[in-house]
Amino acid sequence: MKLTLKVWRQKDGDSRGEFATYQANDINPDMSFLEMLDEVNESLLARGEEPIAFDSDCREGICGACSMVINGLPHGGRKATTACQLHMRLFEDGETVTVEPWRARAFPVVRDLIVDRSGFDRIIQAGGFVSVSTGGAQDANVIPIPKPDAELAMDAAQCIGCGACVAACKNASAMLFVAAKVSHLAILPQGRVEKNRRVLRMVEAMDSEGFGNCTVTGSCEAVCPKEISLNFITRLNQEYAVALLKSTGQSAR
Amino acid sequence: MNTLNRRCSSSLGKKYVMAVTGLALFGFVVAHMVGNLQIFLGREILNGYGAFLKSKPLLLWGARLGLICLVSLHVWAAIRLTQDNRAARPVAYAVQASISASYASRTMLMSGLIVASFIVFHLMHFTLGGVDPEFLEFRDGAGRHDVYRMVVAGFSTPIVSIFYFVGMALLCLHLSHGVSALFQSLGLRTGHWVRAIDLFAKAAALTIFVGNCSIPLAVLIGLLK
Numbered sequence: 001m002k003l004t005l006k007v008w009r010q011k012d013g014d015s016r017g018e019f020a021t022y023q024a025n026d027i028n029p030d031m032s033f034l035e036m037l038d039e040v041n042e043s044l045l046a047r048g049e050e051p052i053a054f055d056s057d058c059r060e061g062i063c064g065a066c067s068m069v070i071n072g073l074p075h076g077g078r079k080a081t082t083a084c085q086l087h088m089r090l091f092e093d094g095e096t097v098t099v100e101p102w103r104a105r106a107f108p109v110v111r112d113l114i115v116d117r118s119g120f121d122r123i124i125q126a127g128g129f130v131s132v133s134t135g136g137a138q139d140a141n142v143i144p145i146p147k148p149d150a151e152l153a154m155d156a157a158q159c160i161g162c163g164a165c166v167a168a169c170k171n172a173s174a175m176l177f178v179a180a181k182v183s184h185l186a187i188l189p190q191g192r193v194e195k196n197r198r199v200l201r202m203v204e205a206m207d208s209e210g211f212g213n214c215t216v217t218g219s220c221e222a223v224c225p226k227e228i229s230l231n232f233i234t235r236l237n238q239e240y241a242v243a244l245l246k247s248t249g250q251s252a253r
Numbered sequence: 254m255n256t257l258n259r260r261c262s263s264s265l266g267k268k269y270v271m272a273v274t275g276l277a278l279f280g281f282v283v284a285h286m287v288g289n290l291q292i293f294l295g296r297e298i299l300n301g302y303g304a305f306l307k308s309k310p311l312l313l314w315g316a317r318l319g320l321i322c323l324v325s326l327h328v329w330a331a332i333r334l335t336q337d338n339r340a341a342r343p344v345a346y347a348v349q350a351s352i353s354a355s356y357a358s359r360t361m362l363m364s365g366l367i368v369a370s371f372i373v374f375h376l377m378h379f380t381l382g383g384v385d386p387e388f389l390e391f392r393d394g395a396g397r398h399d400v401y402r403m404v405v406a407g408f409s410t411p412i413v414s415i416f417y418f419v420g421m422a423l424l425c426l427h428l429s430h431g432v433s434a435l436f437q438s439l440g441l442r443t444g445h446w447v448r449a450i451d452l453f454a455k456a457a458a459l460t461i462f463v464g465n466c467s468i469p470l471a472v473l474i475g476l477l478k
Contacts, residue, residue: 008347072348100346100347100348170338170342170354171338212264212340215334219354221353231442236440237269237437
């Protein structure tokens with residue numbers, strides 16, 4: 001296969017970036033998108049040019065490191081697929097493919113396709129945890145959890161924090177990410193204790209990072225490689241409303 | 254109080270304002286349509302309804318002030334949220350693609366602004382007499398304001414009626430997304446309700462379009478005269 005690649009090149013956060021065009025020849029259709037980029041980088045190195053910088057780690061769709069907008073859609077926009085799991089056979093021979101970094105004020109470009117996603121870490125630090133340190137895990141089934149709750153919590157916990165939701169949202173909103181993190185803890189008894197404080201703090205952190213607001217377009221859910229449902233955003237809205245009322249009632253104490 | 258203030262003006266807080274005011278305005282649109290459809294029951298009933306509303310000045314002005322507050326809050330939240338959203342993506346994508354997002358959901362601001370300008374015209378037309386001051390002087394046999402004659406006269410000009418059709422089409426578009434999104438923002442669009450709410454939003458939007466457009470259409474084809 002042959003492809004024409006238009007790739008965003010930017011030296012660092014302070015530099016102006018621009019698209020560079022590369023010809024990728026001899027692409028094996030069984031390669032992943034990242035392997036294809038590896039090949040392109042090999043040829044760039046051979047010519048003495050700077051390779052394209054991009055994030056990747058596990059390359060099996062579970063770490064959330066890879067982050068690139070391919071032809072206008074994060075991870076290429078294929079259902080439940082990260083860029084590392086996106087195969088070249090899905091592209092047309094001779095196609096022109098445009099590759100851009102995540103675009104959001106909260107995700108500044110570090111270099112080429114790499115963005116700084118530490119905003120997500122700061123949201124987690126604001127409350128995305130259970131603050132007990134009680135030694136080893138207790139016996140399974142000591143705390144009975146209804147099966148539907150366990151499954152729902154696991155659905156939310158699948159979020160790998162890749163940021164595709166932010167990248168796809170027309171408002172660069174991080175609601176789906178925050179909703180997943182708030183939900184997987186709030187649904188289970190261990191996390192329920194701190195649910196009000198958690199949701200208030202995480203939303204506050206989300207706002208201060210400069211993410212946009214949810215306008216319920218559903219783009220986030222459509223591109224999420226872990227298929228996190230928009231219903232978790234409903235849950236976040238609900239949790240926040242309840243927490244707002246409760247915390248306001250308690251603020252005199 | 255400070256904390257409450259801060260949290261109510263958070264991203265989610267503003268969405269609650271948007272949703273609650275949107276719900277109330279939606280309620281008004283439904284009631285307004287039902288009230289106006291009485292035109293099909295004849296001059297007597299419609300003029301009686303008009304006189305009834307005018308006979309309760311406290312209620313009428315309470316409702317008017319309430320509506321002004323609701324619209325102001327709705328527009329305030331829309332402006333603030335849009336500013337945040339624009340700021341959140343300073344650099345646009347070179348390739349613009351959209352996935353899953355409906356046309357209505359992507360154009361809420363535009364449809365909202367056009368509907369707002371339509372409302373201004375509508376008020377000038379039938380409430381303030383800005384288009385034709387004569388309209389407010391029409392009297393029926395019982396000495397009441399002849400609302401029926403005003404509506405028929407108002408819609409007899411095709412260009413005005415066409416503007417109403419366009420306004421209603423955009424309101425329909427706005428509501429088809431807004432009515433389901435407001436339940437989402439309030440955290441009520443969950444589980445089995447998702448499909449029901451989405452269906453309700455589309456059905457309600459269409460009903461409002463058909464119901465409201467039926468009046469100028471009936472005038473244009475000579476059904477009401």
